[in-house]
Amino acid sequence: MALRIGIAGAGVLGRLLAFTLSRAGHDVHVFDPASGPGPRAESGSQAAGWTAAGMLSPVAELERAGAEVFALGVRSCQLWPQIVQALSEPVALHMQGSLLLAHRSDAGAAQRVVGLLQAKADAPYQPQSLTMDALRALEPSIQGPAMAWLLTNEGQIHPIQALQALAAQGTLQGVQWHWGSTVTAVDAGAIHASEAQHHFDHVFDVRGVGAKPALPVRGVRGEVFWLHAPGVPLHRPVRLLHPRHSIYMVPRPGDVIVVGASEIESEDRSHVSLRSTLELLSAAHSVIPALAEARVVHTETNLRPALPDNLPAVLHSAGKTEINGLFRHGWLIAPALVEQALQELKL
Ligand SMILES: Cc1cc2nc3c(=O)[nH]c(=O)nc-3n(C[C@H](O)[C@H](O)[C@H](O)COP(=O)(O)OP(=O)(O)OC[C@H]3O[C@@H](n4cnc5c(N)ncnc54)[C@H](O)[C@@H]3O)c2cc1C
Known part of the structure; x- marks a missing residue:
C-alpha cells in the first residue's frame, strides 16, 4: 500500500530514504532549509555530506569504530553500486x-x-x-x-555528484522537495515546518546536527x-x-x-x-x-x-523514525542503515 511519507532533512540519509521510498511507490515529501538541491555557493551551514571526502573504508575505520560500523560499511559497499546504477545522472564510484x-x-x-x-x-x-x-x-x-x-x-564515492543525482532521481520518481523549509519539530506522523504543519502516515527525522534538542547530537x-x-x-x-x-x-x-x-x-x-x-x-x-x-x-x-557514544542510531516510535549519529562514516554506512530501518518498518 502506498503511504504518505514525510522526511525532515535532505542530507545523504534524507535523499537515500526519498530515493528508496519513492521507488517503492510511496508519496514522499522532504523538508530542508537549503534553497535547493545543489551545494551552497557561499560558506555557511549545509549538509555534512557535501563536505565529506566520500571514502568508503570499512576496514580503515576499524581503528576507531567497532563491528557494527564495519558490518554496515561492508553491506553499504555492496549496495552503492546498485544505487548508482539506478540513478539517471552519473556518479563517480x-x-x-x-x-x-x-x-x-x-x-x-x-x-x-x-x-x-x-x-x-x-x-x-x-x-x-x-x-x-x-x-x-x-x-x-x-x-x-x-x-x-x-x-x-x-573505495570512494563522489559525494557532490551523489547528492545531486539522488535528488534528481527522486524528482523523476515523484518526490516533493520542500526547499527553504526549516523543521522545528517532528512528532508521530507530523512535521512542523516553518510555514505550516504537515501530516503523514510515517515521518523520518534525519536532520543530522539540526535534530538538536530532540536528540543529544x-x-x-x-x-x-x-x-x-x-x-x-x-x-x-x-x-x-x-x-x-x-x-x-x-x-x-x-x-x-x-x-x-x-x-x-x-x-x-x-x-x-x-x-x-x-x-x-x-x-x-x-x-x-x-x-x-x-x-x-x-x-x-x-x-x-555524532551521538554521545559516536555510534549510529535508528530509533522507531509510533509514526516516526529517527536516524542519526553517522559521525565520520555517513557515506560508508548510510545505505545499509536505510535498508535496515526500512526492513524493520516493513516498508
Ligand atoms: C570534513 C568531513 C569529512 C567527511 N568524510 C567522510 C568520508 O570520507 N566518508 C564517510 O563515510 N563520511 C564522511 N563524513 C561524514 C558524513 O559526511 C556524515 O556522516 C553524513 O553526511 C551524515 O549524513 P546525515 O544525512 O545524517 O546528515 P547531513 O549530511 O548533515 O544532513 C542533514 C540535513 O538535515 C538538514 N537540516 C538540518 N536542520 C534542519 C531542520 N531544522 N529542518 C529540516 N532540515 C534540517 C540539513 O540542511 C541537511 O541537509 C565526513 C564529514 C565531514 C564533515
Missing part, C-alpha cells in the same frame, strides 16, 4: 582499494594500527603489506612513506582542502598513519585531490584554521612531494553529526 601509508619514523604507531585492523577485520578484509616497488606500481606519485598496506575492498568540526594538482596522478584514497594527525587524500575528477580532515570537538563552522592548514597540508606534501606546486582551490568546514 570507484572500488579499487585504498592505501594505508607510514613514514619510517612512525613505524611503531603504524604497526599498532595495522595490528588492530588485523585483529578486528574478517579474513577477506585483512590489510595486505606492499613492497615499495608494488606501491610505486599502483601510485607512482607517492614518494615519502616507507611502509604501505593495501585495503582491497575499499553534537557537531564535530572537520576541515578539508581541495588541491588542483595536474600531472600528479592519484588513483585511490590514501591515509597516512601518523601518531598525531589523521590525514587522508582522495582523488576527484579534474585533477583535484581532497585533503582531509581535522576532527575537533567544536561546533564552530568558521573558516579553516592556520594550524589545520599547516598540519594537514605538510602531511600531504610529505606523502606526495610533487604536491608542492598544487594550488589550494577551495577549503571547507562542516560538522559531523
Whole structure:
C-alpha cells in the first residue's frame, strides 16, 4: 500500500530514504532549509555530506569504530553500486582499494594500527603489506612513506555528484522537495515546518546536527582542502598513519585531490584554521612531494553529526523514525542503515 511519507532533512540519509521510498511507490515529501538541491555557493551551514571526502573504508575505520560500523560499511559497499546504477545522472564510484601509508619514523604507531585492523577485520578484509616497488606500481606519485598496506575492498564515492543525482532521481520518481523549509519539530506522523504543519502516515527525522534538542547530537568540526594538482596522478584514497594527525587524500575528477580532515570537538563552522592548514597540508606534501606546486582551490568546514557514544542510531516510535549519529562514516554506512530501518518498518 502506498503511504504518505514525510522526511525532515535532505542530507545523504534524507535523499537515500526519498530515493528508496519513492521507488517503492510511496508519496514522499522532504523538508530542508537549503534553497535547493545543489551545494551552497557561499560558506555557511549545509549538509555534512557535501563536505565529506566520500571514502568508503570499512576496514580503515576499524581503528576507531567497532563491528557494527564495519558490518554496515561492508553491506553499504555492496549496495552503492546498485544505487548508482539506478540513478539517471552519473556518479563517480570507484572500488579499487585504498592505501594505508607510514613514514619510517612512525613505524611503531603504524604497526599498532595495522595490528588492530588485523585483529578486528574478517579474513577477506585483512590489510595486505606492499613492497615499495608494488606501491610505486599502483601510485607512482607517492614518494615519502616507507611502509604501505593495501585495503582491497575499499573505495570512494563522489559525494557532490551523489547528492545531486539522488535528488534528481527522486524528482523523476515523484518526490516533493520542500526547499527553504526549516523543521522545528517532528512528532508521530507530523512535521512542523516553518510555514505550516504537515501530516503523514510515517515521518523520518534525519536532520543530522539540526535534530538538536530532540536528540543529544553534537557537531564535530572537520576541515578539508581541495588541491588542483595536474600531472600528479592519484588513483585511490590514501591515509597516512601518523601518531598525531589523521590525514587522508582522495582523488576527484579534474585533477583535484581532497585533503582531509581535522576532527575537533567544536561546533564552530568558521573558516579553516592556520594550524589545520599547516598540519594537514605538510602531511600531504610529505606523502606526495610533487604536491608542492598544487594550488589550494577551495577549503571547507562542516560538522559531523555524532551521538554521545559516536555510534549510529535508528530509533522507531509510533509514526516516526529517527536516524542519526553517522559521525565520520555517513557515506560508508548510510545505505545499509536505510535498508535496515526500512526492513524493520516493513516498508
Ligand atoms: C570534513 C568531513 C569529512 C567527511 N568524510 C567522510 C568520508 O570520507 N566518508 C564517510 O563515510 N563520511 C564522511 N563524513 C561524514 C558524513 O559526511 C556524515 O556522516 C553524513 O553526511 C551524515 O549524513 P546525515 O544525512 O545524517 O546528515 P547531513 O549530511 O548533515 O544532513 C542533514 C540535513 O538535515 C538538514 N537540516 C538540518 N536542520 C534542519 C531542520 N531544522 N529542518 C529540516 N532540515 C534540517 C540539513 O540542511 C541537511 O541537509 C565526513 C564529514 C565531514 C564533515
